Amino acid sequence: MLDASIAPMVFVGLVALAIAGAVYALIMPYISGEREKDKRVQGVTDRTRKLGTIGTDQQSSRKKSVADTLKEIDTRSKAKEKVTLRLQLQRAGLQVTPRDFYIASAISGVLSFAVVYIGMQAPIMGGLVAGFLGAMGLPRWFLSKMVKRRQAKFLGELANAIDVVVRGVKSGLPLNECLQVISRESPEPIASEFREVVEQQRLGVPLSEALERMCDRLPLAEVRFLSIVIGIQQQAGGNLSEALGNLSGVLRDRLRMQMKIKALSAEAKASAMVLGSLPPGVMSMVYLTSPDYIMPLFTTMAGQFMIAVGACWMLTGILVMRKMINFKF
Numbered sequence: 202m203l204d205a206s207i208a209p210m211v212f213v214g215l216v217a218l219a220i221a222g223a224v225y226a227l228i229m230p231y232i233s234g235e236r237e238k239d240k241r242v243q244g245v246t247d248r249t250r251k252l253g254t255i256g257t258d259q260q261s262s263r264k265k266s267v268a269d270t271l272k273e274i275d276t277r278s279k280a281k282e283k284v285t286l287r288l289q290l291q292r293a294g295l296q297v298t299p300r301d302f303y304i305a306s307a308i309s310g311v312l313s314f315a316v317v318y319i320g321m322q323a324p325i326m327g328g329l330v331a332g333f334l335g336a337m338g339l340p341r342w343f344l345s346k347m348v349k350r351r352q353a354k355f356l357g358e359l360a361n362a363i364d365v366v367v368r369g370v371k372s373g374l375p376l377n378e379c380l381q382v383i384s385r386e387s388p389e390p391i392a393s394e395f396r397e398v399v400e401q402q403r404l405g406v407p408l409s410e411a412l413e414r415m416c417d418r419l420p421l422a423e424v425r426f427l428s429i430v431i432g433i434q435q436q437a438g439g440n441l442s443e444a445l446g447n448l449s450g451v452l453r454d455r456l457r458m459q460m461k462i463k464a465l466s467a468e469a470k471a472s473a474m475v476l477g478s479l480p481p482g483v484m485s486m487v488y489l490t491s492p493d494y495i496m497p498l499f500t501t502m503a504g505q506f507m508i509a510v511g512a513c514w515m516l517t518g519i520l521v522m523r524k525m526i527n528f529k530f
Contacts, residue, residue, distance in 0.1 A: 288418070290302060292351070294393070295347070307336060309339055310333065314335065317332075324499055327499060352421055355390050356423055356452075358388055359423055360449045360456065362383045363449040365383055365387070367446045370441055377399070377408075380398060394418065401414065426451070430444050430448055469522075469525070473526060476522070
Protein backbone atom coordinates (compact mmCIF):
# COMPACT_ATOMS: atom_id res chain seq x y z
CA MET A 202 0.00 0.00 0.00
CA LEU A 203 1.30 3.49 -0.90
CA ASP A 204 1.47 6.18 1.70
CA ALA A 205 -1.38 8.70 1.53
CA SER A 206 1.06 11.61 1.09
CA ILE A 207 2.85 9.91 -1.88
CA ALA A 208 -0.29 8.93 -3.87
CA PRO A 209 -1.14 12.49 -5.06
CA MET A 210 2.44 12.97 -6.26
CA VAL A 211 2.33 9.70 -8.24
CA PHE A 212 -0.98 10.69 -9.81
CA VAL A 213 0.35 14.13 -10.79
CA GLY A 214 3.45 12.50 -12.31
CA LEU A 215 1.37 10.10 -14.42
CA VAL A 216 -0.81 12.95 -15.68
CA ALA A 217 2.29 14.95 -16.56
CA LEU A 218 3.73 12.01 -18.49
CA ALA A 219 0.47 11.59 -20.41
CA ILE A 220 0.36 15.27 -21.31
CA ALA A 221 4.02 15.20 -22.37
CA GLY A 222 3.36 12.15 -24.57
CA ALA A 223 0.37 13.82 -26.21
CA VAL A 224 2.34 17.01 -26.86
CA TYR A 225 5.24 14.97 -28.32
CA ALA A 226 2.88 13.07 -30.59
CA LEU A 227 1.41 16.31 -31.91
CA ILE A 228 4.66 18.22 -32.36
CA MET A 229 6.95 15.38 -33.55
CA PRO A 230 5.70 15.23 -37.21
CA TYR A 231 6.44 18.94 -37.66
CA ILE A 232 9.86 18.64 -36.04
CA SER A 233 11.00 15.50 -37.88
CA GLY A 234 9.55 16.49 -41.32
CA GLU A 235 7.09 13.60 -41.45
CA ARG A 236 4.23 15.90 -42.35
CA GLU A 237 6.15 17.39 -45.27
CA LYS A 238 7.10 13.91 -46.46
CA ASP A 239 3.47 12.83 -46.37
CA LYS A 240 2.51 15.89 -48.37
CA ARG A 241 5.16 15.15 -51.00
CA VAL A 242 4.08 11.50 -51.22
CA GLN A 243 0.46 12.56 -51.57
CA GLY A 244 1.37 15.05 -54.29
CA VAL A 245 3.34 12.44 -56.23
CA THR A 246 0.46 9.98 -55.85
CA ASP A 247 -2.03 12.52 -57.15
CA ARG A 248 0.16 13.36 -60.15
CA THR A 249 0.66 9.68 -60.91
CA ARG A 250 -3.06 9.08 -60.72
CA LYS A 251 -3.70 12.00 -63.06
CA LEU A 252 -1.06 10.78 -65.53
CA GLY A 253 -2.51 7.28 -65.34
CA THR A 254 -5.96 8.68 -66.09
CA ILE A 255 -4.59 10.62 -69.05
CA GLY A 256 -2.73 7.53 -70.33
CA THR A 257 -5.85 5.43 -69.92
CA ASP A 258 -7.86 8.00 -71.87
CA GLN A 259 -5.25 8.06 -74.63
CA GLN A 260 -5.16 4.27 -74.75
CA SER A 261 -8.95 4.12 -74.88
CA SER A 262 -8.96 6.69 -77.67
CA ARG A 263 -6.35 4.70 -79.60
CA LYS A 264 -8.28 1.46 -79.14
CA LYS A 265 -11.43 3.17 -80.36
CA SER A 266 -9.58 4.50 -83.40
CA VAL A 267 -8.18 1.05 -84.18
CA ALA A 268 -11.62 -0.53 -83.79
CA ASP A 269 -13.18 2.08 -86.08
CA THR A 270 -10.45 1.50 -88.67
CA LEU A 271 -10.92 -2.26 -88.61
CA LYS A 272 -14.69 -1.85 -88.88
CA GLU A 273 -14.32 0.50 -91.83
CA ILE A 274 -11.94 -1.88 -93.61
CA ASP A 275 -14.29 -4.80 -92.99
CA THR A 276 -17.21 -2.81 -94.35
CA ARG A 277 -15.27 -1.93 -97.49
CA SER A 278 -14.23 -5.53 -98.05
CA LYS A 279 -17.82 -6.76 -97.69
CA ALA A 280 -19.03 -4.09 -100.10
CA LYS A 281 -16.51 -5.27 -102.73
CA GLU A 282 -17.18 -8.99 -102.65
CA LYS A 283 -18.27 -9.09 -106.31
CA VAL A 284 -15.27 -9.89 -108.51
CA THR A 285 -15.52 -8.75 -112.11
CA LEU A 286 -13.64 -10.22 -115.05
CA ARG A 287 -11.58 -7.03 -115.39
CA LEU A 288 -10.48 -7.36 -111.75
CA GLN A 289 -9.57 -11.02 -112.29
CA LEU A 290 -7.42 -10.04 -115.26
CA GLN A 291 -5.71 -7.40 -113.12
CA ARG A 292 -5.08 -9.97 -110.40
CA ALA A 293 -3.47 -12.24 -112.98
CA GLY A 294 -1.25 -9.40 -114.21
CA LEU A 295 -2.64 -9.56 -117.75
CA GLN A 296 -2.77 -6.34 -119.76
CA VAL A 297 -5.81 -7.41 -121.77
CA THR A 298 -9.41 -6.29 -121.85
CA PRO A 299 -12.44 -8.49 -121.10
CA ARG A 300 -13.33 -8.32 -124.80
CA ASP A 301 -10.00 -9.93 -125.74
CA PHE A 302 -10.54 -12.61 -123.10
CA TYR A 303 -14.00 -13.44 -124.48
CA ILE A 304 -12.59 -13.70 -128.00
CA ALA A 305 -9.84 -16.06 -126.80
CA SER A 306 -12.46 -18.13 -124.92
CA ALA A 307 -14.59 -18.43 -128.05
CA ILE A 308 -11.58 -19.57 -130.08
CA SER A 309 -10.72 -22.13 -127.40
CA GLY A 310 -14.30 -23.46 -127.46
CA VAL A 311 -14.30 -23.84 -131.26
CA LEU A 312 -10.95 -25.64 -131.22
CA SER A 313 -12.11 -28.00 -128.44
CA PHE A 314 -15.28 -28.82 -130.37
CA ALA A 315 -13.28 -29.47 -133.55
CA VAL A 316 -10.76 -31.72 -131.80
CA VAL A 317 -13.41 -33.87 -130.09
CA TYR A 318 -16.08 -33.97 -132.81
CA ILE A 319 -13.93 -34.05 -135.93
CA GLY A 320 -10.59 -35.36 -134.72
CA MET A 321 -11.85 -38.00 -132.27
CA GLN A 322 -15.11 -38.64 -134.22
CA ALA A 323 -17.15 -38.37 -131.04
CA PRO A 324 -20.94 -37.81 -131.13
CA ILE A 325 -22.31 -34.32 -131.48
CA MET A 326 -23.23 -34.19 -127.78
CA GLY A 327 -19.66 -34.94 -126.77
CA GLY A 328 -18.40 -32.23 -129.12
CA LEU A 329 -20.82 -29.68 -127.67
CA VAL A 330 -19.77 -30.56 -124.12
CA ALA A 331 -16.11 -30.26 -125.08
CA GLY A 332 -16.78 -26.92 -126.79
CA PHE A 333 -18.60 -25.60 -123.73
CA LEU A 334 -15.76 -26.69 -121.43
CA GLY A 335 -13.20 -25.22 -123.82
CA ALA A 336 -15.01 -21.89 -123.94
CA MET A 337 -16.11 -21.48 -120.33
CA GLY A 338 -14.01 -23.84 -118.21
CA LEU A 339 -10.52 -24.00 -119.68
CA PRO A 340 -9.82 -20.22 -119.97
CA ARG A 341 -11.19 -19.59 -116.47
CA TRP A 342 -9.03 -22.41 -115.11
CA PHE A 343 -5.90 -20.96 -116.72
CA LEU A 344 -6.83 -17.52 -115.39
CA SER A 345 -7.25 -18.89 -111.87
CA LYS A 346 -3.89 -20.65 -112.10
CA MET A 347 -2.18 -17.45 -113.22
CA VAL A 348 -3.76 -15.52 -110.34
CA LYS A 349 -2.59 -18.06 -107.77
CA ARG A 350 0.93 -18.19 -109.21
CA ARG A 351 1.21 -14.41 -109.19
CA GLN A 352 -0.05 -14.21 -105.61
CA ALA A 353 2.46 -16.87 -104.53
CA LYS A 354 5.32 -14.90 -106.12
CA PHE A 355 4.08 -11.73 -104.41
CA LEU A 356 3.99 -13.40 -100.99
CA GLY A 357 7.47 -14.79 -101.49
CA GLU A 358 8.93 -11.26 -101.79
CA LEU A 359 6.56 -9.27 -99.54
CA ALA A 360 8.59 -9.80 -96.36
CA ASN A 361 11.75 -8.53 -98.10
CA ALA A 362 9.87 -5.46 -99.34
CA ILE A 363 8.64 -4.72 -95.81
CA ASP A 364 12.22 -5.03 -94.55
CA VAL A 365 13.23 -2.37 -97.07
CA VAL A 366 10.59 -0.06 -95.59
CA VAL A 367 11.76 -0.84 -92.04
CA ARG A 368 15.40 -0.06 -92.82
CA GLY A 369 14.44 3.08 -94.73
CA VAL A 370 12.24 4.42 -91.91
CA LYS A 371 14.96 3.71 -89.34
CA SER A 372 17.49 5.59 -91.46
CA GLY A 373 15.21 8.64 -91.67
CA LEU A 374 13.59 8.24 -95.09
CA PRO A 375 9.87 9.05 -95.44
CA LEU A 376 7.45 6.24 -96.16
CA ASN A 377 6.70 7.45 -99.68
CA GLU A 378 10.39 7.33 -100.60
CA CYS A 379 10.65 3.78 -99.25
CA LEU A 380 7.72 2.73 -101.42
CA GLN A 381 9.43 4.27 -104.45
CA VAL A 382 12.59 2.27 -103.68
CA ILE A 383 10.51 -0.92 -103.62
CA SER A 384 8.81 -0.02 -106.92
CA ARG A 385 12.22 0.52 -108.59
CA GLU A 386 14.38 -2.27 -107.19
CA SER A 387 12.08 -5.14 -106.20
CA PRO A 388 11.27 -8.07 -108.53
CA GLU A 389 7.89 -8.57 -110.12
CA PRO A 390 5.06 -8.56 -109.17
CA ILE A 391 6.10 -6.56 -106.06
CA ALA A 392 7.52 -3.74 -108.19
CA SER A 393 4.44 -3.29 -110.39
CA GLU A 394 2.00 -3.33 -107.46
CA PHE A 395 3.93 -0.78 -105.40
CA ARG A 396 4.54 1.27 -108.54
CA GLU A 397 0.78 1.48 -108.92
CA VAL A 398 0.50 2.66 -105.30
CA VAL A 399 3.15 5.35 -105.88
CA GLU A 400 1.46 6.54 -109.08
CA GLN A 401 -1.88 6.80 -107.31
CA GLN A 402 -0.29 8.87 -104.55
CA ARG A 403 1.13 11.24 -107.14
CA LEU A 404 -2.40 11.72 -108.48
CA GLY A 405 -3.63 12.71 -105.01
CA VAL A 406 -5.02 9.40 -103.75
CA PRO A 407 -4.38 8.89 -99.99
CA LEU A 408 -1.96 6.14 -99.08
CA SER A 409 -4.60 4.17 -97.15
CA GLU A 410 -6.95 4.17 -100.14
CA ALA A 411 -4.13 3.20 -102.51
CA LEU A 412 -3.31 0.23 -100.27
CA GLU A 413 -7.00 -0.70 -100.20
CA ARG A 414 -6.97 -0.82 -103.98
CA MET A 415 -3.90 -3.04 -103.84
CA CYS A 416 -5.85 -5.32 -101.49
CA ASP A 417 -8.56 -5.56 -104.16
CA ARG A 418 -5.98 -6.60 -106.75
CA LEU A 419 -4.30 -8.98 -104.27
CA PRO A 420 -6.97 -10.40 -101.92
CA LEU A 421 -4.46 -11.85 -99.46
CA ALA A 422 -4.46 -11.76 -95.68
CA GLU A 423 -0.82 -10.62 -95.65
CA VAL A 424 -1.56 -7.61 -97.85
CA ARG A 425 -4.55 -6.81 -95.63
CA PHE A 426 -2.25 -6.90 -92.59
CA LEU A 427 0.10 -4.40 -94.28
CA SER A 428 -2.78 -2.08 -95.13
CA ILE A 429 -4.16 -2.23 -91.59
CA VAL A 430 -0.76 -1.56 -89.96
CA ILE A 431 -0.01 1.48 -92.13
CA GLY A 432 -3.58 2.79 -91.83
CA ILE A 433 -3.57 2.53 -88.04
CA GLN A 434 -0.13 4.16 -87.80
CA GLN A 435 -1.28 7.10 -89.90
CA GLN A 436 -4.40 7.65 -87.78
CA ALA A 437 -3.23 6.75 -84.27
CA GLY A 438 0.54 7.21 -84.53
CA GLY A 439 3.19 4.88 -83.19
CA ASN A 440 6.51 3.33 -84.14
CA LEU A 441 6.05 2.32 -87.78
CA SER A 442 9.40 0.54 -88.09
CA GLU A 443 8.69 -1.64 -85.07
CA ALA A 444 5.18 -2.50 -86.27
CA LEU A 445 6.36 -3.36 -89.79
CA GLY A 446 9.29 -5.35 -88.36
CA ASN A 447 6.87 -7.46 -86.35
CA LEU A 448 4.68 -7.88 -89.44
CA SER A 449 7.69 -9.00 -91.46
CA GLY A 450 8.48 -11.65 -88.84
CA VAL A 451 4.87 -12.86 -88.88
CA LEU A 452 4.88 -13.11 -92.69
CA ARG A 453 8.10 -15.12 -92.66
CA ASP A 454 6.66 -17.47 -90.04
CA ARG A 455 3.50 -17.94 -92.11
CA LEU A 456 5.55 -18.64 -95.24
CA ARG A 457 7.68 -21.12 -93.32
CA MET A 458 4.55 -22.85 -92.04
CA GLN A 459 3.15 -22.97 -95.58
CA MET A 460 6.31 -24.63 -96.88
CA LYS A 461 6.22 -27.16 -94.06
CA ILE A 462 2.57 -28.03 -94.77
CA LYS A 463 3.36 -28.35 -98.47
CA ALA A 464 6.20 -30.76 -97.73
CA LEU A 465 4.10 -32.88 -95.36
CA SER A 466 1.19 -33.11 -97.81
CA ALA A 467 3.30 -33.80 -100.93
CA GLU A 468 2.85 -37.59 -100.69
CA ALA A 469 -0.92 -37.33 -100.35
CA LYS A 470 -1.10 -34.94 -103.31
CA ALA A 471 0.96 -37.28 -105.47
CA SER A 472 -1.33 -40.20 -104.58
CA ALA A 473 -4.40 -38.12 -105.41
CA MET A 474 -2.94 -37.12 -108.79
CA VAL A 475 -2.18 -40.74 -109.66
CA LEU A 476 -5.64 -41.95 -108.64
CA GLY A 477 -7.34 -39.12 -110.50
CA SER A 478 -5.39 -39.63 -113.73
CA LEU A 479 -5.77 -43.42 -113.95
CA PRO A 480 -9.32 -43.63 -115.46
CA PRO A 481 -8.83 -41.04 -118.25
CA GLY A 482 -5.33 -42.36 -118.90
CA VAL A 483 -6.52 -45.94 -119.31
CA MET A 484 -9.42 -44.76 -121.51
CA SER A 485 -7.02 -42.84 -123.75
CA MET A 486 -4.64 -45.78 -124.12
CA VAL A 487 -7.50 -48.15 -124.94
CA TYR A 488 -8.85 -45.68 -127.52
CA LEU A 489 -5.43 -45.39 -129.18
CA THR A 490 -4.83 -49.15 -129.28
CA SER A 491 -8.37 -50.50 -129.87
CA PRO A 492 -10.78 -47.72 -130.85
CA ASP A 493 -13.52 -50.14 -131.98
CA TYR A 494 -13.53 -51.73 -128.54
CA ILE A 495 -14.23 -48.48 -126.65
CA MET A 496 -16.39 -46.64 -129.23
CA PRO A 497 -19.68 -48.12 -127.88
CA LEU A 498 -19.12 -45.99 -124.79
CA PHE A 499 -19.52 -42.89 -126.99
CA THR A 500 -22.04 -44.10 -129.58
CA THR A 501 -24.64 -45.95 -127.47
CA MET A 502 -27.03 -44.49 -124.93
CA ALA A 503 -25.93 -46.96 -122.25
CA GLY A 504 -22.27 -46.10 -122.82
CA GLN A 505 -22.92 -42.37 -122.62
CA PHE A 506 -24.89 -42.91 -119.41
CA MET A 507 -21.99 -44.89 -117.93
CA ILE A 508 -19.53 -42.17 -118.92
CA ALA A 509 -21.70 -39.52 -117.27
CA VAL A 510 -22.06 -41.54 -114.04
CA GLY A 511 -18.35 -42.33 -113.98
CA ALA A 512 -17.45 -38.67 -114.56
CA CYS A 513 -19.71 -37.62 -111.67
CA TRP A 514 -18.13 -40.17 -109.34
CA MET A 515 -14.65 -39.15 -110.45
CA LEU A 516 -15.46 -35.49 -109.82
CA THR A 517 -16.80 -36.35 -106.36
CA GLY A 518 -13.69 -38.33 -105.49
CA ILE A 519 -11.36 -35.57 -106.73
CA LEU A 520 -13.21 -32.95 -104.68
CA VAL A 521 -13.06 -35.14 -101.56
CA MET A 522 -9.32 -35.75 -102.00
CA ARG A 523 -8.77 -32.03 -102.61
CA LYS A 524 -10.59 -31.23 -99.39
CA MET A 525 -8.46 -33.74 -97.48
CA ILE A 526 -5.08 -32.45 -98.67
CA ASN A 527 -5.75 -28.69 -98.52
CA PHE A 528 -5.02 -27.16 -95.13
CA LYS A 529 -5.97 -23.76 -93.79
CA PHE A 530 -3.45 -22.06 -91.50
